[in-house]
Amino acid sequence: MKIAALAFSNIRRTPIRSILTCISVLIATATVCIVLSVDRGYTNAVQSDLVEKTGVHLYITKEGCPIEAAAVIAQGGLSPLYVEENKVELAKKIDGVSAVLPFQLFTATAFDGSRTDIFMGVTQEILNIRPDWVLKEGTWFTDESSVILGAEMAQIENLSIGEKLYSEQFDREFTVSAILQRNYSQDDGIMFIPLSTAQEMIRREGRVSAIAIKLDDISRIPEISTILRGNLPDDYYVLGAKELSDGIMGFFAATRMIMFVMVIVTFGVSIFGIVNTMIMAVMERKREIAYLKCVGARRNDILHLITIETLIICITGAFLGVIIGLVMTPFANNMLKGLLIAYVPSGSIASPSGQIVLISFSLSIITGVVCALYPAWKASSIIPMEVLRNE
Amino acid sequence: MSNIISLQNISKEYTRGCEIVHALDNVSLDINQGEYMAICGPSGSGKTTMLNIAGCMDHPTSGSVVLEGKHVEKGDEATLAEFRRTTIGFVFQQFFLIPTLSVVENVELPLLFSRKKANRDFTVELLETVGLGHRMNHFPSQISGGEMQRVAVARALINEPKILLADEPTGNLDSRNSKAVIELFEELNSKNIAVVMVTHNTDLAARCRKVVHLEDGKIVK
Ligand SMILES: Nc1ncnc2c1ncn2[C@@H]1O[C@H](COP(=O)(O)OP(=O)(O)OP(=O)(O)O)[C@@H](O)[C@H]1O
Numbered sequence: 001m002k003i004a005a006l007a008f009s010n011i012r013r014t015p016i017r018s019i020l021t022c023i024s025v026l027i028a029t030a031t032v033c034i035v036l037s038v039d040r041g042y043t044n045a046v047q048s049d050l051v052e053k054t055g056v057h058l059y060i061t062k063e064g065c066p067i068e069a070a071a072v073i074a075q076g077g078l079s080p081l082y083v084e085e086n087k088v089e090l091a092k093k094i095d096g097v098s099a100v101l102p103f104q105l106f107t108a109t110a111f112d113g114s115r116t117d118i119f120m121g122v123t124q125e126i127l128n129i130r131p132d133w134v135l136k137e138g139t140w141f142t143d144e145s146s147v148i149l150g151a152e153m154a155q156i157e158n159l160s161i162g163e164k165l166y167s168e169q170f171d172r173e174f175t176v177s178a179i180l181q182r183n184y185s186q187d188d189g190i191m192f193i194p195l196s197t198a199q200e201m202i203r204r205e206g207r208v209s210a211i212a213i214k215l216d217d218i219s220r221i222p223e224i225s226t227i228l229r230g231n232l233p234d235d236y237y238v239l240g241a242k243e244l245s246d247g248i249m250g251f252f253a254a255t256r257m258i259m260f261v262m263v264i265v266t267f268g269v270s271i272f273g274i275v276n277t278m279i280m281a282v283m284e285r286k287r288e289i290a291y292l293k294c295v296g297a298r299r300n301d302i303l304h305l306i307t308i309e310t311l312i313i314c315i316t317g318a319f320l321g322v323i324i325g326l327v328m329t330p331f332a333n334n335m336l337k338g339l340l341i342a343y344v345p346s347g348s349i350a351s352p353s354g355q356i357v358l359i360s361f362s363l364s365i366i367t368g369v370v371c372a373l374y375p376a377w378k379a380s381s382i383i384p385m386e387v388l389r390n391e
Numbered sequence: 392m393s394n395i396i397s398l399q400n401i402s403k404e405y406t407r408g409c410e411i412v413h414a415l416d417n418v419s420l421d422i423n424q425g426e427y428m429a430i431c432g433p434s435g436s437g438k439t440t441m442l443n444i445a446g447c448m449d450h451p452t453s454g455s456v457v458l459e460g461k462h463v464e465k466g467d468e469a470t471l472a473e474f475r476r477t478t479i480g481f482v483f484q485q486f487f488l489i490p491t492l493s494v495v496e497n498v499e500l501p502l503l504f505s506r507k508k509a510n511r512d513f514t515v516e517l518l519e520t521v522g523l524g525h526r527m528n529h530f531p532s533q534i535s536g537g538e539m540q541r542v543a544v545a546r547a548l549i550n551e552p553k554i555l556l557a558d559e560p561t562g563n564l565d566s567r568n569s570k571a572v573i574e575l576f577e578e579l580n581s582k583n584i585a586v587v588m589v590t591h592n593t594d595l596a597a598r599c600r601k602v603v604h605l606e607d608g609k610i611v612k
């Protein structure tokens with residue numbers, strides 16, 4: 001027989017207690033697993049939405065926070081801030097810049113308030129800068145009254161290539177030249193028009209909302225952003241798409257905080273449970289442990305025995321916890337998507353990984369070992385003479 | 392007859408509050424190979440204390456303990472544990488059987504600590520000696536008190552000790568089961584294993600070849 005076999009048989013002596021302790025470890029492990037998956041998933045999704053998927057690495061804007069500007073636009077206004085279009089040439093000259101897209105973003109609300117259209121004036125550079133901006137059918141703008149519709153827009157308006165679209169606010173007629181592939185972002189609901197047409201519609205010739213820049217190498221973002229800033233007038237800002245995503249992560253911080261408090265609470269409960277269970281196990285078996293010492297068990301043998309007993313409970317709990325955590329992440333994903341207000345990424349929020357599984361698992365095991373220390377030490381300090389005490 | 396345990400001028404004092412209790416007072420005793428000895432005396436006379444010290448479970452306050460020629464009165468925990476593993480077998484009033492282990496597994500339990508591989512044939516032989524050959528795969532809850540004590544005796548013998556120390560081994564048993572255990576001790580003794588038992592039962596003590604009477608920590612007879 002091995003110490004492990006003895007440990008296992010000891011655990012079976014109080015099955016209910018062992019199972020309950022195991023469940024508390026399970027809950028703690030599953031919680032860590034889910035929380036870490038959500039944390040990683042959200043960060044990745046925001047990054048991928050803003051940095052990788054959009055293909056935009058830097059923005060040239062004028063003053064202020066682009067989120068603020070976005071809010072103004074969303075409410076149906078026109079951002080009061082604008083960038084001179086001639087800065088495009090300046091950006092293009094910089095080494096490492098692979099594409100430069102000036103754009104003009106504005107909205108138009110119907111006179112009766114029944115609908116708000118979002119217009120985005122763009123140049124052909126959008127094809128180079130946005131990997132997920134793909135024409136499903138049709139061709140690029142053929143003249144200044146061409147429009148390319150987002151997938152959702154085309155569906156709502158029930159329009160196909162060559163058909164006409166009338167905007168009453170601007171008293172203008174557009175011809176659909178292409179329809180975009182659905183990419184589950186804001187693009188789906190936008191009407192893309194030639195930049196010059198957009199500028200003319202809102203009387204901002206030579207000016208744009210912002211300039212989006214794509215780099216050859218994403219690691220050069222800080223360096224090129226510094227060069228750009230040096231070449232621009234003082235009231236211009238160069239924002240990394242990463243800074244944008246960091247801003248959004250700021251909103252996520254509160255949610256994150258709550259999640260980590262949850263982890264701490266479940267771990268606290270399970271630590272309490274493990275220590276309690278093991279101390280009880282040691283106290284109940286005090287004389288039996290004394291007997292084991294009496295027949296020659298060393299201090300180390302008892303230390304091992306109690307540690308292994310704790311570990312069996314913790315490993316079982318951690319193993320099942322990781323599995324349940326993985327099974328539950330899709331549910332956590334859906335639940336959180338409903339709760340998030342700051343920014344709901346298009347991708348999956350919860351994204352578990354091998355590393356997360358490993359971290360949750362080892363965290364529980366390490367906790368188990370730490371929890372075992374005191375009861376194990378207490379058990380190993382029992383003196384064999386204890387066996388003879390008449391109670 | 393070679394000497395196994397020799398207690399020389401042993402005193403053991405306990406402090407209880409500010410009062411000092413002389414549990415043993417200058418006691419000397421030799422336990423030889425093949426000895427069959429009973430320790431008797433009123434409650435609190437120091438019987439258990441003496442067995443403790445002889446069994447390497449406690450240090451005397453003064454005097455020396457010689458085990459197979461080695462002084463162990465100041466031995467550290469590991470040394471004493473080593474002697475308990477190899478030379479001495481213990482039987483107590485309580486059986487300390489692990490309920491989730493079968494009879495055979497309980498008997499082989501001490502091997503776990505002596506790092507010896509279980510020899511199933513030997514275990515079976517032991518269980519047959521104690522008359523439980525047919526109960527090997529039962530669990531403690533499925534056997535009687537007398538049988539449990541006999542399992543405990545078999546377990547005490549698994550490391551092939553030279554001496555069996557028993558503290559009131561029949562304390563929890565009825566007279567019929569007590570008799571069975573005592574007969575077992577006599578059989579073991581005939582195989583040259585020294586048996587020293589603490590007992591209140593004068594009938595049992597009368598069957599021993601040597602009886603030591605303790606009173607107030609002193610040997611009176
Ligand atoms: N750990 C201890 N602390 C204080 N006093 C103790 C301790 N152990 C034993 N004693 C005292 O030492 C004396 C001898 O105790 P011991 O247990 O050896 O008696 P005993 O002969 O075995 O008695 P019984 O027949 O009741 O088992 C008693 O007075 C007891 O109170």
Ligand SMILES: [Mg+2]
Pocket residue numbers: 438439440
């Ligand atoms: Mg006693």
